[in-house]
Amino acid sequence: QRLESLISKGGDKRAHMIQFSATPIPRTQAMMDSALLDVSLITTTPFEKNITTQTISKPDFPALLAHIKAEIAQEHQVLIIYPLVEESSEVPYQSLEESRGFWESKFEDVYVTHGKDRDKEEVLLEFREKGNILLATTVVEVGISLPKLTLIVIVGAERLGLATLHQLRGRVGRNGLKSWCYLYSNAPANERLVQFSQTTNGFDIAKLDLKFRNSGDILDGTIQSGQKFRWLDMAEDEAVVAAAQRRVSSIVSQSS
Template sequence: GYGGQAKLIPHFLSMSATPIPRTLALTIYGDLDLSLIKEMPKGRKKIITKVIPPEKRQEAYDFIRSEVQSGRQVFVICPRIEPNELGEEAIASSLPFARLRLARVADVKAVKQEYEKLRKDVFPDLNVGMLHGKMKTEEKEKALTDFRERKTDILVSTSVIEVGIDFPNAAIMMIEGSDKFGLAQLHQFRGRVGRGEHQSYCFLFSEFRSNPRLKAMVVSQDGFELAEKDLKLRGPGDLTGQRQWGFPDFVMASLKNIELVEKTREAAKKILTKDPELKKYPLLRGKLEEFREKIHLE
């Protein structure tokens, strides 16, 4: 090791709870040691994930009621805040090829609508709360405080609870219109439960039970594995979302090929070993400088 040390002590540690495909990790963090924490915290159990078709909805409701009666709490996620403004007349007057799609869009679950339905019709005997991004700050804080203090049994929300929420007593994640979300987001939602000692469940409500993303969620809880699956399903364009990761689209089909990525890394190392400042490669050096100005990789 350098200076007689067997191994240098790192002076930089970057942590992320959001997994990305292994090939992308090798490309971006190629000069760093990548460590994965796969062990679950002591006392936690594997989350049971199921796709719930329309005909099984009442059965799921009955199970949720029994869990709440046992002291557990529930998250209900909806893709929208307000019901879609498309009315029956607008759908009926549309061209035939667009009618089915518009009907599906109009049927997407909305938080306010679902909150009223669950509160009045499905669970009138339970305490149902609501949370979404358009609420005032004090209203959002009260909704979360009531849930934390167990004054609320069921919290109907948008994706605002995707990260930064830790309620160990929440044991059920119920996701309406689950096929409308990406794999990474579904994985994040599921991570909001299973944070205590109780058995937890993630119910993916959808009429499309053969959806490949939902199938992947059922069979795997490994974030990196799901990220690889997401890459295969969506392609390399906008791999993780520019807004979340801070870099633009990678239009590189080769990111699916881990062998090619590893060979490319080795070739890059050889070039940098012989020519660290890339004096013989002005075009490459220029591209790297341009990349550094635009991208923040930490």
């Protein structure tokens, strides 16, 4: 109804552009908070997801391995996301190609795909029907639905943005099954990951992203994050922003 109203409005109030986002970038979130954008929120989901998110590191690997075996024993599927396809001295984590031998030696029906894989769609379709473990890069952030997926491990999670982490986590639990998202990191106490693990709400995650990355230039638009006002923090000073909005609304109503 809200969308129909925006489209059907005439004159100067008719919308010229409509944006859709599950997790707005920091600048967009700041513009929403400061009322520079007219916003409608969809706060309901098709079904409630039950996903537990946890940061883990190397000492937790034996327990992770046991959990993976338990999920596969229940005919569920596991997704493991690697930061790179091939080894790099600049990244302190194993790559997909370095790790695949281990997983293939421990489990049957291990599938592998990545962005350069021309057969990616075919691999995903075959994994959906017959696979136990899928090793991949963030190429699976969106795409083919995998209804039996109940466990995802994101290696080097601190290297990814919160929106990407949220999209990847959203790959599990799509049929209502109890699911888990493990954020594997050499810095498990990373505050950004800790706070991310405490919510599955896309709006809250967008606000976290604003908090950690800052709003950028909300007027010019050339800088999407990384800068903030000298005397105002859009993520922390919500009460101040709300008071300013009320004051502006009062002035506008009095002058009209």
